[in-house]
Amino acid sequence: MTSAKKGSENDNRDRIIAEALRSREKWEQTYRARALKLFPPVCGRCGREFSGKRLQELTVHHRDHNHDNNPPDGSNWELLCRYCHDNEHSRFEDAEYGADDMPGPDQEPGLTHRPFANLADLLKRK
Numbered sequence: 001m002t003s004a005k006k007g008s009e010n011d012n013r014d015r016i017i018a019e020a021l022r023s024r025e026k027w028e029q030t031y032r033a034r035a036l037k038l039f040p041p042v043c044g045r046c047g048r049e050f051s052g053k054r055l056q057e058l059t060v061h062h063r064d065h066n067h068d069n070n071p072p073d074g075s076n077w078e079l080l081c082r083y084c085h086d087n088e089h090s091r092f093e094d095a096e097y098g099a100d101d102m103p104g105p106d107q108e109p110g111l112t113h114r115p116f117a118n119l120a121d122l123l124k125r126k
Contacts, residue, residue: 031070031077035060038074045084059085065092 041050041058050058061080062069069076080088 032060034070034072035074035077035079039077039079042079043081043084044078045080045088048081050081057082061085061088 036055036058041055042048043050043058044061058079058081061078063076063078066076
């Protein structure tokens, strides 16, 4: 092999290593990387532990649902597995969209069918 060819291979290898280091440094600045350093790799809801390849199943949940709120102490984050995270967001959406449907303290419920309305009368007949 000629020295010019070795030199280009070394340059290519150095470029790849430098790019990998930059990529790692950039990743370490993400809130996911910071959360994984701050908290143990355990789902905050179901308690399952994650490690190795399964660590990717652990997500960072923003407690106030604001992805721009990323305090350095991680007080707005909790680690949740994919299933618990999906459940949490479903509950949040249900509450958000269902809030208008709920009757207030001075309103009648929107339901008109009362299946047990005459239950007392039925029980008295026996």
